[in-house]
Amino acid sequence: MPDVAPLVIHQEAVHFPSLGIASIAGNIHERHQVRLIDLIRKRRSLRSYLTQQLSGFKPDIVGLSAMSWQWDTCCRIIRMIKSILPGARIAVGGYHATLMTQEITKAPGNELIDFIVQGEGETAFYRLVEALDGHDTFQDIPSLTYRDETGFVTNPMGELQDLSQLKRPIRDKRRLTWGYHAMNLKAEVLETSRGCTRSCNFCSMKHMYGRTFRTFPISRVISDLDDIYYNKKTRLAFIVDDNLVLDTDRVMRLCDAIIERRYRNLKLVVQADSLTMATNEDMIQKMAQAGFKTVFLGIENVSKTNLAVAGKGNIVEYSKKAVALCQKYGIMVIGGLIFGFPDDDETAIIENYRFLKTINADAAYCQILTPYPKTGMREQLINQGLVTNAHDLKKYNGLWANVKTRHLSAEKLQYLFWYHRQTVLGWWDPSGRAKGIGKLWTGIWTYIFKPVMKKQHAWTLRKKGWEGIYKDVLKDQEKMNAFDDLKPL
Secondary structure, eight states: OOOOOOSSSOTTTEEOOOHHHHHHHHTSOTTSOOOBOOGGGOTTOHHHHHHHHHHHHOOSEEEEEOOGGGHHHHHHHHHHHHHHOTTOEEEEESHHHHHTHHHHHHSTTGGGOOEEEOSOOHHHHHHHHHHHTTSSOGGGOTTEEEEETTEEEEOOOOOOOOGGGOOOOOOSTTBOOOOOEETTEEEEEEOSEEOOOOOOTTOOHHHHHOSOOEEOOHHHHHHHHHIIIIISOOOEEEEOOSOGGGSHHHHHHHHHHHHHHTOSSOEEEEEEOHHHHHTOHHHHHHHHHHTEEEEEEEEEOSOHHHHHHTTOOOOHHHHHHHHHHHHHTTOEEEEEEEEOOTTOOHHHHHHHHHHHHHTTOSEEEEEEOOOOTTOHHHHHHHHTTOBSOSSOGGGOSSSSOOBOOSSOOHHHHHHHHHHHIIIIIOSOOOOHHHHHHOHHHHHHIIIIIHHHHHHHHHHHHHHHHHHHHHHHHHHHHHHHTOOGGGSOO
């Protein structure tokens, strides 16, 4: 989907390709023609681009992947596809389709959807394509919902994928969209594992994988990196694992394999938990040697009460130590915080931003607590009467306050979340680690963009005040994923 949620920097600054659709496409039988369209790169020309590509290729089946906050856009794109190719079959998958299968089958407009793939899609979609070609049957395909003469039929969920059997994702010319980047660096994505065994109750991951952790063979990971490094000529790769470091011995072996390949100027970005990072200094040192340059750490919150509500232990001290150890070995840390827990007030918001500044995190990834469908957190918040927006899922992207607290209305929470980020965290000052990853773009920011923007901000602040600036920010957020060219002609 083309929808974005710029929680760190501007929405045009980072465009990573979708690994999910690339992996599903890479596992379709070779006798079928397949093309990938990642609409993150076509946000400004959706109708004309899709019309051109679909009219030329004329696919028999179109698969679409969407998260909950992208579902509205997905439905509008489905209507556009059917207007261009009335005979094309439509299959939907991804997080929202997995969590909300029954709701989708009962919703208005579902007559345009032919198939729903739940959970991991490689095997189910492979078999679906084979069934359309007469080599399989819909009723025998686990994790598939299909339409027959009586309505939708939902098959039992299948087993989790054997990752050792999956083929590499598609990154060649069958991927029609291109230009993926992080600032001025070409960027790609890969995965080394799937799943997470942690108990965070704000996360919907368990509906995709259960509380499991499975790994790709290290040889497959290296093959993926070779494809990115040599074939795509790309030096920045985001490892999209939910939590790479759950098996620390494997991380060490993986790092050794990467080091042995002697990739020059390789920059790896990864997500990890604070507890594991804080207690495994040798692993962090090895990660630095292998080219890991940036780690996203889920700090979540500095309140013990809020961490308990989130299903996390008291990880505050671990977070401090994890940041310090990463920075000791030159790894840039993006600290993740969540605001809007039931007992949050304005002081709590300020304290969390101050904590992030105190531990010297290199950048901030801050969200407002979101009651994602089918999560334990959503159920708790609804029971406490704290969910203020239960149905407009387009605002479930971390930018919007869909909840209130016992002390703050949703509107006040939204404002204070934004305001104190400006006044407490302030303007980003790139660390030496950030400069080491991207001297060009950090230099442009430091010496060109920031000085100009600070002057403009000071002038606007005198003219409009904080609340006037905030109203403009909300308007920009509203327009960000509006896509006027998806509206019916």
